[in-house]
Amino acid sequence: MSRLTVGILGLQGDIEEHLSATDLALSRLGAEGEPLLVKGIDDAKRVNALIIPGGESTVMGSLSSIKGILPTLRERITNGLPTLGTCAGMITLAKRAYDRVVGETSQTLIGTMDITVERNSFGRQGESFEADLGLDVPGASKFHGVFIRAPSVKTIGQGVKELARLGDAVVAVQQGNMIGTAFHPELSGSTILHEYLIRLAKTDAVQA
Amino acid sequence: MISLAGEPEVIAVQKERERLRITGSTLVKRGFAHMLKHGVVMDITNVEQAQIAEDAGAVAVMVLDKLPYDIRQQGGVARTASLKVIEEILNHVTIPVMAKCRIGHTYEAKVLQEAGVDMVDESEVLTPADEERFIWKWDFTTPFVNGCKDLGEALRRITEGASMIRTKGEPGTGNVAEAVKHVRVLNNEVRRLRGIHESGDKQELLRISREFKVSLELAEETARLGRLPVVNFAAGGIATPADAALMMTLGCDGVFVGSGIFKAEDSKERARSVVVAVTYYDDPKVVAEAQKMVDERKSMMGTGTKELPLRMQERGVNV
Numbered sequence: 001m002s003r004l005t006v007g008i009l010g011l012q013g014d015i016e017e018h019l020s021a022t023d024l025a026l027s028r029l030g031a032e033g034e035p036l037l038v039k040g041i042d043d044a045k046r047v048n049a050l051i052i053p054g055g056e057s058t059v060m061g062s063l064s065s066i067k068g069i070l071p072t073l074r075e076r077i078t079n080g081l082p083t084l085g086t087c088a089g090m091i092t093l094a095k096r097a098y099d100r101v102v103g104e105t106s107q108t109l110i111g112t113m114d115i116t117v118e119r120n121s122f123g124r125q126g127e128s129f130e131a132d133l134g135l136d137v138p139g140a141s142k143f144h145g146v147f148i149r150a151p152s153v154k155t156i157g158q159g160v161k162e163l164a165r166l167g168d169a170v171v172a173v174q175q176g177n178m179i180g181t182a183f184h185p186e187l188s189g190s191t192i193l194h195e196y197l198i199r200l201a202k203t204d205a206v207q208a
Numbered sequence: 209m210i211s212l213a214g215e216p217e218v219i220a221v222q223k224e225r226e227r228l229r230i231t232g233s234t235l236v237k238r239g240f241a242h243m244l245k246h247g248v249v250m251d252i253t254n255v256e257q258a259q260i261a262e263d264a265g266a267v268a269v270m271v272l273d274k275l276p277y278d279i280r281q282q283g284g285v286a287r288t289a290s291l292k293v294i295e296e297i298l299n300h301v302t303i304p305v306m307a308k309c310r311i312g313h314t315y316e317a318k319v320l321q322e323a324g325v326d327m328v329d330e331s332e333v334l335t336p337a338d339e340e341r342f343i344w345k346w347d348f349t350t351p352f353v354n355g356c357k358d359l360g361e362a363l364r365r366i367t368e369g370a371s372m373i374r375t376k377g378e379p380g381t382g383n384v385a386e387a388v389k390h391v392r393v394l395n396n397e398v399r400r401l402r403g404i405h406e407s408g409d410k411q412e413l414l415r416i417s418r419e420f421k422v423s424l425e426l427a428e429e430t431a432r433l434g435r436l437p438v439v440n441f442a443a444g445g446i447a448t449p450a451d452a453a454l455m456m457t458l459g460c461d462g463v464f465v466g467s468g469i470f471k472a473e474d475s476k477e478r479a480r481s482v483v484v485a486v487t488y489y490d491d492p493k494v495v496a497e498a499q500k501m502v503d504e505r506k507s508m509m510g511t512g513t514k515e516l517p518l519r520m521q522e523r524g525v526n527v
Contacts, residue, residue: 039490055245055247056267062483063487125351129229
């Protein structure tokens with residue numbers, strides 16, 4: 001099997017944390033491959049999987065226009081590129097996002113995932129928290145979630161599966177090739193979600 | 209996975225007790241700073257500037273009563289900004305809102321925490337309130353950022369509970385020289401520590417940790433990581449996109465821009481251009497495009513840093 005290139009959108013946020021989590025996940029799976037910083041269109045065309053990191057979703061959206069990377073990402077994700085969006089990354093994948101306090105904002109989104117996301121859903125930084133939750137992903141049962149000014153999923157369309165809940169809040173979802181989490185797997189030390197993404201990419205590679 | 213070096217044992221025990229939802233943990237506080245990486249935090253004094261900053265792609269705003277340049281010009285005691293202004297900004301932008309408090313002023317910090325700011329900057333830009341001590345920051349749910357001129361100062365602030373560090377420049381001068389100097393000093397000291405760690409010379413590491421007035425454990429963790437155990441931004445005197453890109457090439461995780469944006473005559477373009485330069489600092493073509501967005505004749509005038517009547521970077525007790 002050919003080597004896997006796992007892209008990490010390198011505009012803003014905790015990019016290096018995802019690079020090292022991806023490295024670790026690849027070696028834990030014994031998979032051949034490496035992470036790649038995605039900052040331009042050529043990078044976006046090469047990758048076999050994509051991670052959109054945590055950070056500020058408004059910032060990532062506005063920076064995506066500099067090199068016009070967004071249409072390429074949108075097309076590749078629509079055509080099945082396995083993609084993991086964490087926190088701001090999940091917001092970026094969503095069809096619609098609004099802020100809990102400020103309401104509608106005109107931020108740029110990739111918009112491929114049929115979900116509505118509420119930003120800063122649990123409150124500001126003072127309300128940020130860690131919590132254990134059940135995660136419906138192969139090989140995982142309990143997952144330690146780190147929620148930082150985290151969003152939550154308010155509505156989900158057909159074909160979107162809930163992967164985790166915290167009380168009433170939906171905090172992880174999957175729609176085919178796209179996985180979104182409100183929390184930060186790259187901060188908690190578990191690489192289960194990164195491994196899951198890589199397995200999706202490997203299945204693609206085998207089929208291709 | 210992020211480092212929890214320097215966390216007091218009592219906080220680790222508290223975590224065990226509150227198994228369900230833990231707020232204000234070291235991971236959550238330091239994690240917040242990680243979300244700001246590769247971003248620009250902009251100093252602002254009102255809602256209009258906050259909106260300009262958000263539109264330009266700022267990763268957070270820092271609320272002050274006066275910009276550092278004006279503090280320098282006007283003199284007097286510089287205190288934390290009006291809570292009314294801070295609240296107005298909190299309700300207006302969706303990005304994180306930080307505010308500065310005076311060094312050692314535990315109660316100004318408590319008030320800011322109550323107001324709901326996302327991070328407190330215990331800052332030498334304001335007039336220090338305690339000549340002998342900094343705030344004990346582990347007691348707060350809100351994360352803190354502190355300034356440093358060298359590695360020892362950074363590690364002492366981390367020992368007190370800072371979740372993020374900014375290498376100091378000389379604020380309000382438009383002169384990046386001091387920021388560059390302090391990042392270099394920090395980098396060189398980390399490199400030296402790492403070398404000693406790799407050579408296995410524990411006794412030398414212990415000697416340096418004593419020199420720094422920090423624990424051996426924290427010095428060792430820094431040496432092992434080969435960087436500060438928390439996120440580190442550059443600050444002080446950054447005025448142009450090229451300044452910001454320079455700080456990123458020196459290994460900073462992001463930048464704070466103070467007077468450089470709203471003391472320039474082309475604030476909107478400048479704000480955007482600095483954001484672009486920080487993201488694409490590794491691509492000179494893009495930074496050149498960013499630099500084209502601003503006009504040097506509209507940059508803040510700037511001053512030398514050697515003969516200033518007030519050297520803000522020296523404020524706060526050297527402990």
